[in-house]
Amino acid sequence: MPAAKRPAASPKETRKKNAKGAAPAAGACLEDATNANDAVVKVFAAVSEPNYAVPWAYKPQDARTGTAFAVAWGKEGNQWLLTNAHVVRHAAVVQVRKRGDHQKFIATVLCVGLDCDLAVLTVSSAKFWEGLPRVVLSVELPKLQDEVTVVGYPIGGDNACVTVGVVSRIDMQRYNVCWSRSLLAIQIDAAINPGNSGGPCFHEESGSVECIGVAFQVLGRDDAENIGYIIPSEVVNHFLVDYVKHKSYTGFGSCGFTVQALENGPMRHALGLKNGESGILVRRVDPSSSAGKVLKKGDIIRKVQGQDIGDDGKVPFRGARNERIDFHYLISKLFIGDTCSFQVLRDKHLLELRMKLSAVRPLVLHDPPDPPKYFVVGGLVFVPLSEPFLMDDFGADFHKQAPIGMIYHWAEGMRQFADHEIIVLSQVLASPLTVGFTDFYNVTLLKFNGQQPKNLENLINLVKASKDEYLTFEIERNNSIILPRKEALKQTANILKENMIPHDRSVHYRRS
Structure with missing residues (x-):
């Protein structure tokens, strides 16, 4: 823009x-x-x-x-x-x-x-x-x-x-x-x-x-x-x-956790805050981030970098009594590798904690690899869910147009491990093998042959290692796509040629 x-x-x-x-x-x-x-x-x-x-x-x-x-x-x-x-x-x-x-x-x-x-x-x-x-x-x-x-x-x-x-x-x-x-x-x-x-x-x-x-x-x-x-x-x-x-860009300080405001008086009292005390509730912690080693769900953050946090998550801004700003500002001023201090109320005990900031990669990347990652088998096209994918498929208003499940992963999703990816079946290429399946597109893959793939590379390896008679792909809304394994692998080359696709996978996986 x-x-x-x-x-x-x-x-x-x-x-x-x-x-x-x-x-x-x-x-x-x-x-x-x-x-x-x-x-x-x-x-x-x-x-x-x-x-x-x-x-x-x-x-x-x-x-x-x-x-x-x-x-x-x-x-x-x-x-x-x-x-x-x-x-x-x-x-x-x-x-x-x-x-x-x-x-x-x-x-x-x-x-x-x-x-x-x-x-x-x-x-x-x-x-x-x-x-x-x-x-x-x-x-x-x-x-x-x-x-x-x-x-x-x-x-x-x-x-x-x-x-x-x-x-x-x-x-x-x-x-x-x-x-x-x-x-x-x-x-x-x-x-x-x-x-x-x-x-x-x-x-x-x-x-x-x-x-x-x-x-x-x-x-x-x-x-x-x-x-x-x-x-x-x-x-x-x-x-x-x-x-x-x-000598390169590493990024700004990131949290690795999400919070809930505590603007309700009875709720503050129930959580152990006294009259006149303020703070915000940690509702989720990214297990793959440095916050996963320091903070816990249910912690109440009282201070960040020595500054009191209001019940709305705001802190004083540039020393002015009449200006306040979201507490994330204090963390964004730090660099990757810097240490951020927190005062936390946990189980009604006040703790002073320090966290070394790391580069928190969102579950849905805003800067995925170029060229894009993909994998095609039996006419099924799989890609990792990313912000550019959402923009290319649903436009600039993707947050209003894309399926709610994808938007949830984009807005709220956290990595459960370092190389975690959400895999999307972006389209099904038409062929005699895929008759009846071409209406499935832009849906999340949940399991392959009973296993939950960690990422796209893991899916490729699972398909390669499979000896089952059928390839079974479980997708959202309790739908499934089942292809005969040998026929799917055999027909993939013809489907690629028919659709002028040079390879069955992106360059990232050519050795897989």
Whole structure:
């Protein structure tokens, strides 16, 4: 989803502190430039997206445009452009063009953080960097009603566009590119248009201009107007620190548990909370996460990182008495491998616990492998359930259109072990062997020959090892598909040829 702006305003020269001790990069920094807009470039991406609904094929190649800007961050000499992950995701070729220039330069994607919708690019040509100013990121969040300026290349023209709005809200929001988690976002009232994604958002104060974040999405509702979102510089700095430290993106701190608010007084009393005490109830713990070793279902979390949690799951935000935010914000500020502290009431005893944060992989991945995984046997097509599969099969409103069982796994599912996958029978290819079964599609596989497969690879191995006369697939709603084993294996090649499918399985399993 793109991001954006509104009417005019031109940022001036700027200088502002950077995060985590990061120094501005060498070259022309913003205070040396005549116009901060010159740091903003247009991005051209030729993309070829995988089709997770038809996993052996790719979608037609398409062209995508967006915005990026040169950022002064880290060691001297870093030549980085910052943009949104969704602008360059699945790109075969990325090119960038400076403001007022005619030449496009090939860019290389260095790092992509899908759940925070950020990406770092670089350009090898020294000519591209000549005279290009660098934007220095702010380390402070803006105040409500601060005026902000967004610069980018939205639809409607080829030149840079400058628009203005005000900061309306700062809160946790779902990022559209990855529905499975929320991060801090700045809401502005400027209109957001396709092509603005990846552009800087500036705020002027005391005669200087600072970059407070990156434009990235709009609230996609018919009853809402001029609600756009900015990725705060706080999130951007976290992403860049992570990239520098690990040479790749590892992610933000994650919980590995879900909670229930305790806004009912009698329930709080029944659970052992005294008058004036607050907390939230742990209702589920991901057994494959680090939380599975520390927390238990039924624990009442009183504090996170030393901050009291309200009965609604909110904590004080940036020291203001009248601002509160979801407690997940405190955890999202940490890095994978950091330790998070909890004060927990367990069996009416107060405990001080510490948990080392790990990368919690959701049961339904938002970033599954490319190319997609699949397996075909006897005309039955099996795939792992993933967020891109849901989007490709049911559209952007998949959370309203997809079967409720799949949505439950997507919204509530937790891995029972590290390589746990939900297997979906996505379609049944028509053939004499599958007569009567072609109406089964997009249903969850429960068992194969009486066993519950752990994941798609395990299913492939179970089929390969089977000596039974029949292959029996138990699917949801107490339905079954039964195929004669020898005939199914024999006819698979003919069915693949008839449907122009090159292999019976994706490249991940060719040795299985």
